[in-house]
Amino acid sequence: MSRTRTRWRLSLTATALLAASFLVPAPVNAAAEDTTDYAITVDPRTAGAKIDDTMYGVFFEDINRAADGGLYAELVQNRSFEYSTADNRSYTPLTSxxxxxxxxxxxxxxxxxxxxxxxxxxxxxxxxxxxxxxxxxxxxxxxxxxxxxxxxxxxxxxxxxxxxxxxxxxxxxxxxxxxxxxxxxxxxxxxxxxxxxxxxxxxxxxxxxxxxxxxxxxxTYKGHGLRKDLAQRIAALDPAFVRFPGGCLVNTGSMQDYSESSNWERKRSYQWKDTIGPVEQRATNANFWGYNQSYGLGYHEYFQFSEDIGAMPLPVVPALVTGCGQNRAVDDDALLKRHIQDTLDLIEYANGPVTSEWGRKRAKAGHPKPFHLTHLAVGNEENLPNEYFERFKQFRAAIEAKYPDITVVSNSGPDDSGSTFDTAWKLNREANVDMVDEHYYNSPAWFLQNNDRYDSYDRNGPKVFLGEYASQGNTFKNALSEAAFMTGLERNADIVKLASYAPLLANEDYVQWRPDLIWFNNHASWNSANYEVQKLFMRNVGDRVVPSTATGTPSLNGPITGAVGLSTWATTAAYDDVRVTGADGTALLSDDFSGDASKWTHTGGGSWSVQDGQYVQSDEAAENTMVSAGDPAWHDYDVHVKATKKSGKEGFLVAFGVKDTGNYYWWNLGGWNNTQSAVEQAVDGGKSTLVSKAGSIETGRAYDIDIKVRGRQVTLLLDGKEWGSFTDDKPAEPFRQVVTKDKKTGDLIVKVVNAQAADARTAIDLGGAKVRPKAAVTTLAAAPDAVNTETEAPVAPVTSTFSGVADRFTYTFPANSVTFLRIRKG
Incomplete structure (x- = not known):
């Protein structure tokens, strides 16, 4: 889980003109009864990508009280009186x-x-x-x-x-x-x-x-100390792997352990040796997400749980480069060697014979047989790619020398693109790394737009482990967008070998991160809409992709439109000389703040006032303090702003294309704790990054910022020099599909996502495949804003039978739906 972003990241492209529901209307067809809106053509004679048995899994991190008070069945909070202000300012040893x-x-x-x-x-x-x-x-x-x-x-x-x-x-x-x-x-x-x-x-x-x-x-679940209802919901997904224990838990805090720390330091990175043995002898630690973790749910329990649900264990170990906003490389050769040895010991604990030192400890814990570890990840979302990779290479060399059959997984940082991502991938390709872990949390429209993300990846390069991804919400429209994206993951199963939604669990009274797959309290649990999508895909994967094509939806793109805005994030800043000029030279807005700020509307937080001829936001703690001015119908214009950071953690933000508080673009200069700058886009409150670069903003220096908007092309200049540009014209296609084949049954599995407000009548051509006339159908369909709760589950699978299957047939996919047709071979 990434904490390098201090806010939700954004990116939408062709959705500025979509309805508030974000869904696109299907083409209107008033022609004869036998005409269709879409067509899917299947090529059963051509072999597509092989889909590994490990395609989909789950990622467990102790966030949102996922462990203590969650999957770990202990009912007593703070059972050993170890809570401390180091964990949370409000804690004492007698908390609870x-x-x-x-x-x-x-x-x-x-x-x-x-x-x-x-x-x-x-x-x-x-x-x-x-x-x-x-x-x-x-x-x-x-x-x-x-x-x-x-x-x-x-x-x-x-x-x-x-x-x-x-x-x-x-x-x-x-x-x-x-x-x-x-x-x-x-x-x-x-x-x-x-x-x-x-x-x-x-x-x-x-x-x-x-x-x-x-x-x-x-x-407890299979008698191994885990809360039964939560474990059963995870097991019901039929995950192929379990990635654990994080996330930001892995690469934050001190890399020292107890014996190396002075004053019994509590804020340590998650280290597996702290978490095994009798529970009364295990460490407790400050959890990165603001509470205490008891380690009652430790590495042995993670291995045991993976085995109990038939999943491959995939542990993540720290690489001695901190992440999640800390961004510090630990330069201690002895400590690095100790962590590398700890990792070798971990593999021995998982796979070693009972005659080995760590295999004997595993046996003493009640599991003499090996856990069959095959994959291990080093590091998580490091934002210092060069420093990270130098350490990763040493881990990989040591592991491969002793355990050549272990796949060592690298990563590409905390984002789906940008300078860190590009540098990390370059290093991974040059070193011929086996697998690279990618993470991203983006808006629903980003997932609709990027179904083709992996189409252009190098087929001979490293494989991809999509270790963390989610759209920004638990409504059905979020789940629909993820389902659409997953069809692209399967189509590229020769590149994407593992994928896991994140986070997995959330206790409704202790939430640090949204969205989440499974929600719970102390007596009940329930599946999110996203869970139902993940379950449908996990339990109907297939063994090979059957090549197929589909028609698309006409684009509704127009020019980027909207007003302009100013904002800060955990920073105080001053703005001056704001000018907006039309492409024809017409003056649309001019404000030097020599008078009042009556042209501006305060839509965010913070404290804004005119001071000495500048518009100043003076609340250093406030986040997203947006003020806006102008007409939401503006398009094709130039924006000029002079901005000065006065104090705080970050830089400043200049917005354009502002429609309302949830729909805008902004150029975020000095974001992510003043480590990088990016253009982000918000659609219905969900954010994604369009372009980013490393860099920081100096305090007290006045910067000239210019933004040129032409159609859907945007050019950005900093102090008169071009900083970057982008074209936001990628369609958010609502109709996506993939076809796979189940080797065991011979079934063709036609998977279709219709993320729009109208039914999609579709002509399906199976390319001469011999099939039976009846297909088993599973459908998820609900209102776009539907949310599952403890008492209501509007998003739930419905099974039925369709009797009209033939080599060529027509099927109508409901509005706002995910549909799987399992077609038996004839």
Whole structure:
């Protein structure tokens, strides 16, 4: 997951004239009954690209409380009293706990162990109560829950453990007696009622030290400690691989481990050796996304889960170049060698015999057989491609020397294009890397426009792992655009070997990132519209592409139109001498701010005022502070602005083609923590990057900015020199298709996306293929803005049978739909 962007990135091209729903009307056809709007022609005699069994998988990162409070079944929050202000400014060791009597948290030599440093000391007559996650601890009537606690006492201490909510007991109270030094004590609860607001209380009659207070359902996924409903939803996708553990968790923070860190540093990168062994001996760490991670869900559990759902494990290890906004290369040869050795040890843990050091540790954890690791990624979204690649080469050389059968995956940075992307791909091609991980989060229209993204990739170069992608939302129109894009992934299955939507999970009360595939709270979970699309593709992949072509939709492109705007992002800036001139020289707007700012409309945040003949935004913390001026119907014009950064993290933004608060272009100068500049486009609030370059903006320097808009061509000049240009004329094609063949059944699978507001009558020519007259049909169809929730699922698959299949036949694909036809061979 990328944090290098400080805002949603954007890019739409031919969609400025589309309706607010972003969908394009189908061609109107008033001709005879047998005419069609579209045509699909299939060539069954030509072999298309082979589709590997690993085509689609899932990416798990501990974001949105995906692990603790999520997939990891532990019901007690902050069970080991390790929460800290290093994790979150609001945290203390007693976060999520309430105490009575005399209770205090302690970090001294009496601790449980070196990695579990803080414990709770209770005096006699005291108690401590945990509130769990979301609304509380969730239990289901008749289900069994396993309680455990580590305790230390002088002599004996009787502990009373209760589980209750506001209405009373949820189970009969349990009593355990602690004796002497640190030891683990257990009890079992059977819920007498169902509740999502439970509280767990431990009380004592005499002084006692407590740590690792835990309550876990007995019924977990395949008995391996994972929350059953979430694991089942992931398994139901039938993913071919699991990429883990991140994401920004991997390459942020210190690369040191506990033994190398001073003062028991908490903000470390995710390192696999911290996460194995008995849970009470595992580290806790500050999570990059603003909370604490217990590592109860660790590397062994990731491997085990991958095996349980029949998926290939694909771990990601840090490359000693930080990312996600940190952008720092760690220059420490000894530390680099240690991380390379850790990676070799990881492969041994996964695949080594029980006679090896790390294979023996795997066996001790309950899995003597190997996990069959075949792929491993080094790094995640590094924005320093040269520094990253120097380190990657050393990882790859060491891995290939000892484990030549392991595919070592590189990456291309955090974006779908730009200088980092281009440099990274150049280095990967020159070094003949096996596979490159690409990431991008873009607007729905970008996905409709870029179905052909991989058509032009070098067939003899590195293969692509699309490790993270999503359009910017969980509505059905987002899912439709992703489905349209996925037809292009399959068509290019000789290039794109792995693909995974991201992120996977989101707890509705702890959201750091949207959109997400599966949503949940402490007692329920539900599939997003995007999930239903992913599931349909994952379970109907096929083994080979059958070449096919389809007619398209007439383009609705016109000139770029819109007003102009000024904005800042976590920066204060001053603007002056704004001029907008028509292509014929007509003055459309002129403002030197010698008077007031009455020509400007404030549509964003921040604090704008005229100061000393300049228009100044003075709130350094504010983001997206847009003010706009002019006519949304303007087209073919020149914009001139003088801009000066006064303070803050970034530079400044000048907008054009401004239609409203969700539809515009802007030139973002000094964005991404003042590391690069880009032209971004917003459509219905979703953003994508059109062109970008590395560079920063100086504080206190006045820059002359000129933007020339002609039709759909835009040229940008900085201080009189051309910075870049682009043409935004790529159609957002709403009708996309691909055909694959299932080798086992012989089925032709015709996959069609109709992302528009009208039905698409389609003539399908199977090219002489011998087929049966009946086809199994699965359809996803809903309103473009439909969203699945805990209580409603308007986006759900509907199965049916179509009896009109022949060598040539007509099928009408519903408006706003994804349709799969499984056609049996005759």
């Amino acid at each position: 706990w309430a105490t009575t009597g005399t209770a205090k948290t302690v970090d001294d030599d009496g601790r449980l162990n070196a990695r579990n440093r803080t414990y709770l000391a209770l005096d006699g007559g005291s108690s401590v109560t945990n509130s769990g996650y979301n609304t509380g601890i969730s239990v289901e009537k008749g289900k069994v829950y396993d309680f455990s606690v580590w305790a230390r006492t002088e002599g004996r201490s009787a502990l009373t453990v209760t589980l209750q909510d506001a209405d009373g007991e949820l189970s009969e109270a349990r009593r355990v007696t602690a004796r002497g030094g640190w030891a683990k004590y257990t009890a079992r609860f059977t819920a007498t009622r169902t509740s999502a607001t439970g509280r767990l209380t431990v009380s004592t009659g005499s002084p006692v030290a407590l740590d690792m207070i835990s309550l876990i359902p007995r019924d």
